[in-house]
Amino acid sequence: MAAQETDDHKYVYDFSEGNKDLKDLLGGKGANLAEMTNLGLPVPPGFTITTEACQAYLATGREPDGLAGQIEAHLAALEREMGKRLGDPGDPLLVSVRSGAKFSMPGMMETVLNVGLNDQSVVGLAAQAGQNDRFAWDSYRRLIQMFGKTVCEVPGEEFEHALDEVKSARGTHNDLDLDADDLRGLVDAYKKIFAKHTGREFPQQPREQLDLAIRAVFESWNAERAVLYRRQERIPADLGTAVNVVTMVFGNLGPDSGTGVAFTRDPGSGAQGIYGDYLANAQGEDVVAGIRNTVPLQELERLDKSSYDELLSIMARLEEHYRDLCDIEFTIERGKLWMLQTRVGKRTAAAAFVIAGQLVDEGLIDEDEALHRVNGAQLAQLMFPRFQLDHEFEAVATGIGASPGAASGAVVFTSARAVELAAEGKSVILVRRETNPDDLNGMIAAQGILTSRGGKTSHAAVVARGMGKTCVSGADEIDVNVPAKRFTVSGRTVTEGDVVSIDGTTGKVYLGEVPVMPSEVVQYFEGSLDAEHVDNPLVRAVHRIMTHADGKRRLTVRTNADTSADAARARRFGAEGIGLCRTEHMFLGDRRELVERLILARAEGERDEALAALLPLQRADFEEIFREMDGLPVTVRLIDPPLHEFLPPLEQLAVNVAVAQERGEDVAKEEALLAAVRRMHEENPMLGLRGVRLGLVIPGLFAMQVRAIAEAAVAVVRAGGVARPEIMVPLVGAVQELETVRAEAEKIIAEVVGDSGVEVLIGTMIEVPRAALTAGQIAEAAEFFSFGTNDLTQMGWGFSRDDVEGAFFWRYLELGIFGISPFESIDRDGVGRLVRIAAEEGRAARPGLKLGVCGEHGGDPDSVHFFHEVGLDYVSCSPFRVPVARLEAGRAAVETDGSDSR
Numbered sequence: 001m002a003a004q005e006t007d008d009h010k011y012v013y014d015f016s017e018g019n020k021d022l023k024d025l026l027g028g029k030g031a032n033l034a035e036m037t038n039l040g041l042p043v044p045p046g047f048t049i050t051t052e053a054c055q056a057y058l059a060t061g062r063e064p065d066g067l068a069g070q071i072e073a074h075l076a077a078l079e080r081e082m083g084k085r086l087g088d089p090g091d092p093l094l095v096s097v098r099s100g101a102k103f104s105m106p107g108m109m110e111t112v113l114n115v116g117l118n119d120q121s122v123v124g125l126a127a128q129a130g131q132n133d134r135f136a137w138d139s140y141r142r143l144i145q146m147f148g149k150t151v152c153e154v155p156g157e158e159f160e161h162a163l164d165e166v167k168s169a170r171g172t173h174n175d176l177d178l179d180a181d182d183l184r185g186l187v188d189a190y191k192k193i194f195a196k197h198t199g200r201e202f203p204q205q206p207r208e209q210l211d212l213a214i215r216a217v218f219e220s221w222n223a224e225r226a227v228l229y230r231r232q233e234r235i236p237a238d239l240g241t242a243v244n245v246v247t248m249v250f251g252n253l254g255p256d257s258g259t260g261v262a263f264t265r266d267p268g269s270g271a272q273g274i275y276g277d278y279l280a281n282a283q284g285e286d287v288v289a290g291i292r293n294t295v296p297l298q299e300l301e302r303l304d305k306s307s308y309d310e311l312l313s314i315m316a317r318l319e320e321h322y323r324d325l326c327d328i329e330f331t332i333e334r335g336k337l338w339m340l341q342t343r344v345g346k347r348t349a350a351a352a353f354v355i356a357g358q359l360v361d362e363g364l365i366d367e368d369e370a371l372h373r374v375n376g377a378q379l380a381q382l383m384f385p386r387f388q389l390d391h392e393f394e395a396v397a398t399g400i401g402a403s404p405g406a407a408s409g410a411v412v413f414t415s416a417r418a419v420e421l422a423a424e425g426k427s428v429i430l431v432r433r434e435t436n437p438d439d440l441n442g443m444i445a446a447q448g449i450l451t452s453r454g455g456k457t458s459h460a461a462v463v464a465r466g467m468g469k470t471c472v473s474g475a476d477e478i479d480v481n482v483p484a485k486r487f488t489v490s491g492r493t494v495t496e497g498d499v500v501s502i503d504g505t506t507g508k509v510y511l512g513e514v515p516v517m518p519s520e521v522v523q524y525f526e527g528s529l530d531a532e533h534v535d536n537p538l539v540r541a542v543h544r545i546m547t548h549a550d551g552k553r554r555l556t557v558r559t560n561a562d563t564s565a566d567a568a569r570a571r572r573f574g575a576e577g578i579g580l581c582r583t584e585h586m587f588l589g590d591r592r593e594l595v596e597r598l599i600l601a602r603a604e605g606e607r608d609e610a611l612a613a614l615l616p617l618q619r620a621d622f623e624e625i626f627r628e629m630d631g632l633p634v635t636v637r638l639i640d641p642p643l644h645e646f647l648p649p650l651e652q653l654a655v656n657v658a659v660a661q662e663r664g665e666d667v668a669k670e671e672a673l674l675a676a677v678r679r680m681h682e683e684n685p686m687l688g689l690r691g692v693r694l695g696l697v698i699p700g701l702f703a704m705q706v707r708a709i710a711e712a713a714v715a716v717v718r719a720g721g722v723a724r725p726e727i728m729v730p731l732v733g734a735v736q737e738l739e740t741v742r743a744e745a746e747k748i749i750a751e752v753v754g755d756s757g758v759e760v761l762i763g764t765m766i767e768v769p770r771a772a773l774t775a776g777q778i779a780e781a782a783e784f785f786s787f788g789t790n791d792l793t794q795m796g797w798g799f800s801r802d803d804v805e806g807a808f809f810w811r812y813l814e815l816g817i818f819g820i821s822p823f824e825s826i827d828r829d830g831v832g833r834l835v836r837i838a839a840e841e842g843r844a845a846r847p848g849l850k851l852g853v854c855g856e857h858g859g860d861p862d863s864v865h866f867f868h869e870v871g872l873d874y875v876s877c878s879p880f881r882v883p884v885a886r887l888e889a890g891r892a893a894v895e896t897d898g899s900d901s902r
Contacts, residue, residue: 011053012070014077015046020322025050027242029100032342039321041314041339045081046095046246047074049214051102054240057218071214075245082247087206091128092121094139094248097213099220101241104343105229110150110220112213113283114143114248118204122187135253137183142283144190144202147209151216154197156436162189176281210245217243225440227816233467237816249338251331252283256304259284262297262311262328264319267347267465268401268505270354270537274298274312276328277455284329284340293474294455307337318342323364324373325355346465348404349378350538357541367548368894374545375891376861376884381405381468382542383525383880385516387503395508396490399450399475402461407448407470408501408513411494413482415442422446429500431487433480435460443469448502450509452478452487470504478509525883526572546883549890550574555867556874557885558633560854564624570879574886577633577724579786579876580854581625583618583705584641604699611704618705622712622725631722635786635854635876637765638705638741640691640730687795691731691765695741702729706745710752710760717756726761728786733768735777742781763850766838767791775838779845786876787835789855789863793822796831823856826863836870843871852876861888868892 018026018034026034030048037043049071056064079085084093094116099105117125117140126136148154166182166189167173178186194202203209220226221241230237251259262276277294279286280303301308311330314337318326327345331338347355356370365373387393387406409427412418415438418430422445430446432439434453443449443463448470451460455474464471480487485496494500494511501514523529524539531543558579559570567578597610625634657674660667695702706727713723727745732738742762749760764781766772767788775785794800799822812818826832835853842849852874857863859881867875868889877885 009052009064009066010070011050011064011067012074013048013050014074015043015048018048023102024239025052025242027051027100027102027244028104028343029098029341030242030244033244033246035321036318036339036342039317041317042337043339044247044249045078046244047078048100049243049245051240051242054218054221054242055238057215058221058240063215068211071210071245075210078245078247086210087116087118087121088124089120090124092116092124092206094121094125095210096244096246096248097210097217098244098246099217099241100244101221101235102239103233103235104346105226105233105235110213110217110223111285112143112146112150112216113285114139115147115209115213116206116248117143118206120204121206129250129253132253133180134178134183135250137180137187138178138252139250139283141183141186141190142285143209144187144194146285147202147213148190148194148197150220151212152194152198154194158193158197159190162186162193214243214245217241225437228440228444231813231816231819234819246340249331249333249336249340250283251279251333252281253334255280256334257332258282258300258303259286259331260294260297260300260329262315262330263345264315264326264328265351265355265358267325267327267345267351268404270325270347270351270358270541272358278303284331293453293476304332304335307332307335310337314339320364323359323369325351346462348465349374349381349468350404352378353382353541353545354537357537357544367545368552371545371548371552371887371891371894374887376864376888377468379521379542379887380881380884382521382538383519383883385522386505386519387501387510387514388517389514393510393512393514396492396511397475397477397509399452399472399478399507399509400455400461401503401505401507402455402458402473403449403464403469403471404505405448405468405470406501406503406514406516408499409447410497411487411500412442412446412496413480413485415439415445417496418442418445429502431478431480431500432460432482434458435463443467448472448504450475450478450500450502452476452480464504470502472502472504472507472509475507475509525574526569546574546887549887551890552893553886553889554893555864555872555885555889557882557889558635558852558854558874558876559879559882560858560876561625561879563621564628566879567625567628570882571629571632573879573882575632575879575882577635577874578625578629579635579852579858579874580728581634581636582640583637584639607698607700611700615704615708618708619712619715622709623715626712626716626723626725627721629724631724633724633726635726635728635763635784635852636705636709637728637730638692638695638702641694692729692737692741693731695729696737702741703744703748706748707752710749710758713758713760714753714756717758723758725758726763726784728763728765728784730765730788731768731791732764732766732778733770735774735781738764738778738781761850765854766835767795767855769796769834772834772838776841776845779842779849782842782846782849784850784852785838785842787838787851787853787855787872789826789831789835789853789857790823792834792855793827793831796827796834797822825860826857826866828866832866832870835867839870839872850874859885864888865892865896869896 015034015037018031020031020035023031026048033043053064053067082093084091086093094114097112097115099110122136122140126133129135145159149156166186191202251257258280259282260278265272266275274297276297278297278300279294325345325347326342329341331340352374356373359365360367360370409429411431412428413431418428419441421428427447429448429450430442431450434451449460449464451473452475454460458473460471461473478487478489487494499513501510520536520539521542524531531539556576558577559575560580561567561570561578562582653674657667657670709725713725716723729738729741761783763784765788766785809821839851851872853867854876858875859877864875864885875885
């Protein structure tokens with residue numbers, strides 16, 4: 001098909017002109033339709049309108065110059081190739097108009113089928129289909145329904161109610177039982193609904209239908225659900241969507257026709273085999289919407305062996321060509337197979353690891369590429385617990401395990417209710433007959449999704465897998481009554497608020513809350529499963545990929561641990577040291593009173609007494625940790641509490657004193673305490689007397705801690721162990737602060753260590769913006785930097801973390817000011833630049849300066865890649881995040897250093 005362009009800028013591409021590498025321009029669907037066309041596969045002819053056209057339309061509110069002429073030229077070429085004209089009354093060409101962004105956004109944007117049908121061409125369509133009136137009127141009612149909802153915002157439920165009324169009059173629940181007269185009457189009803197809501201008749205001009213449908217697809221890029229999905233999946237907002245205009249092929253022509261979705265491997269487990277759903281006498285939207293329950297793809301072999309064999313051959317070819325799991329949509333029109341879409345399929349976290357390993361074994365990818373195919377977020381999902389089942393728990397229904405996981409929660413039947421209860425901190429399970437794109441808010445809020453219709457390729461299944469949510473679909477034993485807020489199953493009624501549990505692996509549904517047990521992946525990391533011998537393909541795949549990641553990564557992974565128990569668990573998870581031991585956490589509980597006495601002490605004797613009591617407690621803490629780490633580095637941060645964490649609340653103390661005075665009680669001691677607390681009170685404790693400032697103001701405090709650290713290290717070494725302490729001075733903003741603390745610390749260390757051979761490094765935490773900007777000066781007094789990105793973010797943005805996340809971050813996310821909270825993933829442009837400056841200037845002043853990070857960002861996948869790029873030596877994170885950081889550090893080395901196989 002050839003078309004002469006009518007403008008210098010090319011906005012429209014025939015399928016034969018593109019390829020799979022043009023996703024930025026043609027979107028994923030268009031690029032892959034082009035790729036299949038060029039492979040010689042049976043793809044209905046058509047053309048793609050580029051993402052650039054969409055971007056221009058959204059920027060100006062009108063089509064870019066030249067687009068209309070290019071569409072006209074390509075449509076004329078399509079009509080010549082097919083020997084039909086769009087909407088011709090005698091032999092109409094019909095097309096579908098489909099969205100297709102660079103990244104898959106299942107169900108988030110719009111599709112309109114059967115464009116070109118009108119009151120005249122519906123008769124011609126029936127004639128060309130062998131006087132199949134039922135098929136023609138079914139296609140026409142679908143057009144009015146999809147066009148009305150998508151293009152003109154007619155409430156979709158009104159069309160559904162009209163359809164239900166017709167089926168009820170027929171005494172059926174199945175739309176296949178409706179005949180041509182029923183559907184002709186339904187078309188009239190749909191037209192009236194359309195006119196009522198739009199104030200105009202349904203458009204009869206085929207080209208007007210096409211143009212309006214194209215604009216609707218453009219505009220759907222900024223639909224609320226699409227914006228929400230992009231935010232959830234971190235998809236850039238400025239990409240736009242392409243529009244694909246494709247010749248219609250019909251799966252609803254009768255029993256020898258149908259439509260389906262297939263996967264080249266199981267997207268749930270990664271197992272090899274034949275996976276998918278097929279629905280005879282249906283159009284594609286019926287499958288993903290779960291309108292009728294599908295049959296397994298294998299059933300197609302009995303129904304149409306020729307098409308089945310051809311499909312399997314194409315599936316094998318596509319998987320080898322794309323070197324990955326492929327998700328395929330197809331239609332069979334009277335025995336003729338047509339390929340409507342392929343893409344690299346969404347998969348569960350477990351399937352991602354298993355498939356990556358399989359493809360290495362098959363020689364389709366190498367181990368570097370396998371490492372690229374998985375990520376830390378998926379690994380974190382695999383570490384979630386699973387149900388611990390025994391004889392007390394009997395499944396009341398079994399559906400299709402569409403997205404693995406174990407989820408329990410209160411039943412809700414609407415997305416709005418799911419969001420409402422989740423905001424109150426409650427776990428919920430969203431129960432629907434089938435979900436649709438408008439349910440996205442509720443799906444995000446819910447712990448799991450349960451539907452009575454649909455299969456592994458339904459909307460609920462595909463979206464849940466993409467989000468890592470537990471999902472059971474097609475549990476048709478469950479009768480869902482949304483208006484009544486209840487469902488019935490096995491003679492029992494479950495109402496809103498009742499608790500259910502769903503298993504997204506087995507598809508089983510349980511009443512009540514089922515207890516959970518650790519995942520086998522966690523058991524592997526903790527050493528209780530031998531990956532070399534366990535009969536679990538997932539554990540073996542995780543072990544294989546983690547081993548490769550560890551061999552590739554440059555970044556060392558440490559842990560944030562304040563106790564020997566935390567340190568022990570982190571070591572089992574692969575931690576190579578402690579990057580942050582927060583000593584203030586050692587002063588809670590029974591020791592809090594000692595710290596309170598120390599802070600409030602007015603006389604030197606009181607202070608010395610409190611310090612003397614704390615010294616042996618601190619020393620014992622450090623000995624336990626040094627023994628547990630057994631020669632690995634341990635970075636101990638000197639005490640850094642905002643004062644309010646260790647002092648009695650001022651308001652409560654004042655009330656208590658006032659009440660006691662009113663009763664005539666002796667309150668001399670309490671009044672003295674109140675006066676001291678008032679003296680120390682701060683309006684903003686996070687920016688007050690804490691960190692290095694506290695150590696300089698309270699003589700002996702840091703000295704006590706340094707002595708405890710040094711004495712503990714010497715004790716461990718003399719007992720035959722190895723200790724590698726690193727003392728970190730917090731909240732330094734000027735080199736003079738560090739120099740003062742260092743001078744005192746070095747005297748104590750020299751006195752304690754003697755000839756034991758213990759070496760103690762002294763460094764600082766870079767968490768004040770000024771420290772980052774004067775890093776060259778500070779490095780002259782520091783042997784290491786550890787970036788405290790929590791405080792660096794807080795001070796860099798001027799945010800109080802304790803306050804702002806609940807106060808207004810939701811609005812910033814909604815407006816697109818944030819793509820993600822800067823406390824969750826590092827702000828590369830702002831806070832990240834401070835890190836980069838400090839790293840470069842610090843190493844320029846001291847070439848051997850050790851650099852690490854110990855804020856929450858140390859376990860965030862995207863942030864780990866940034867820290868690799870900047871040249872840090874290690875990241876430190878909570879014990880549970882250590883495997884995630886190890887994996888991402890390996891991926892960063894492969895991807896950033898250009899050694900991958902892509």
